[in-house]
Amino acid sequence: MKIAIVGLGYVGLPLAVAFAEEGHEVVCFDVDSAKTTALAEARSYIEDIDDATLAAVRERLHPTSRHADLADCEAIVICVPTPLTSAREPDLTYLIDATESIATVLRPGQLVVLESTTYPGTTRERVAPILERTGLELGKEFFLAFSPERIDPGRTDWTVRTTPKLVGGMTPACTERARALYAEICETVVVLASPETAELSKLLENIFRSVNIALVNELAQLCDRLDIDVWEVIDAASTKPFGFMRFEPGPGMGGHCLPVDPFYLAFKAREHDFYPEFIELAGKVNQAQPAFCVERIERALNQAGKPVNGSKVLILGAAYKGGSGDTRESPALKIMKLLGVLEADLSYHDPYVPELTDLDLRSVDLATALPEADVVAIVTAHKEIDYAEVVDAAKLVVDLRGVTRGISADNLVRL
Ligand SMILES: NC(=O)c1ccc[n+]([C@@H]2O[C@H](COP(=O)([O-])OP(=O)(O)OC[C@H]3O[C@@H](n4cnc5c(N)ncnc54)[C@H](O)[C@@H]3O)[C@@H](O)[C@H]2O)c1
Secondary structure, eight states, X not given: OEEEEEOOSTTHHHHHHHHHHTTOEEEEEOSOHHHHHHHHTTOOOSTTSOHHHHHHHGGGEEEESOGGGGTTOSEEEEOOOOOBOTTSSBOOHHHHHHHHHHHTTOOTTOEEEEOSOOOTTHIIIIIHHHHHTTSOOBTTXXXXXXXXXXXXXXXXXXXXXXXXXXXXXXXXXXXXXHHHHHHTTOSOEEEOSOHHHHHHHHHHHHHHHHHHHHHXXXXXXXXXXXXXXHHHHHHHHTTOSSSOOOOOOOSOOOSSSTXXXXXXXXXXXXXXXXXXXXXXXXXXXXXXXXXHHHHHHHHHHHHTTOOSTXXXXXXXXXXXXXTOOOOTTXXXXXXXXXXXXXXXXEEEEOTTOOEEGGGTEEOOOHHHHHHHOSEEEEOSOOTTSOHHHHHHHOSOEEESSSTTTTOOOTTEEEO
8 A cells, every 4th residue: 555644743653654664555654854853864762662573564655745745645644733823722734734745636436534633523624624625526626534642752661553442434335444544553443333433432541541640649738747658558559459450640641642642622611611629630730740759859958958949950851751752741841840930050961852842951971970960859760870870879869759769879860
């Protein structure tokens, strides 16, 4: 088959590679010429795909910024961003732009699949009308489905191939076309009744995590007051073989999904005079977590007889999760901004994030920075860092990720 992927980011690139590895020709359409140039040179820009993997399928990947190249593809899969506007409402600009590009070349027989996370109704209410304006009949002349991406960047135990794939088409024929497409690369394809079911399933998965993370974050705040080790409580509860699922507290939620997706559902719910309080409350607790973490850093410094103002604060990890260089919505950035307001002398180290242009900072050398800092705050747990060495070399450490469990030292404070 000849398949087009529209948007070659964290979601689109692994998908393109998976189809190419299965022997399909893949048109890689992105408006960012830096990405299409990198692909043409078989240079990867995301951690999950290495250059050797790209090189192995290079001949079947066809990077392009011309939407005319979508015209002769049997299937077109949309993986563009779905962020929030400054008013924290769904921003479908990228999706609408991408769909309009596809509409200019849509031809009989083509299947269009949306993978970007969005609210229930987007495929039917926003994507279908643009494609139908071509005059082609949906379900007969062209086919449309929603199939949410479930990728978890950095994860190796579950892959595009082994993670079950959900599909919900606008008509039974649309669903069948989408099922057949993903059966090429996924071991299990789960067929759903409609695109809305598929859209909402993805939101449920992310909101489930958001709510449970909020629960343990709140518990961490309570444990701080009660002087109980929250990690020991979670370890203890996790010994129950049924009815409990482990979630861990941290500096707050980051990334493109968890902080964003609940607002997509809340927006849709509001249109129906419904106010999902659980979802909003989870968002509120998680968004307050960076401020709580700053307070812990402030208290630790205070106990050492130092004010935040002028103290050297080294932030360990700027990405929103370990093993990734993605800083979108990262709590580390919020923590740094709050510490900046308190006039801390800030620096950071992250092996995956060489610079933070917004904050005008570059990642510093860890060995040099550790003994110089008044406090080191562990915000992201990267596997490459030896946290026992960090505790040894630093004057004071605040661990917001629980990576120093098992270490007991006078200069160590844990969330
Ligand atoms: N990153 C994740 O872990 C993850 C997991 C599951 C689902 N998702 C969802 O998948 C979608 C994509 O996320 P991502 O992390 O891959 O985003 P990303 O920013 O890494 O990649 C999106 C790409 O789309 C390109 N793009 C934007 N507008 C375009 C257009 N009109 N035409 C062609 N290309 C265009 C961008 O240049 C970019 O390369 C989002 O809806 C996200 O919520 C992301």
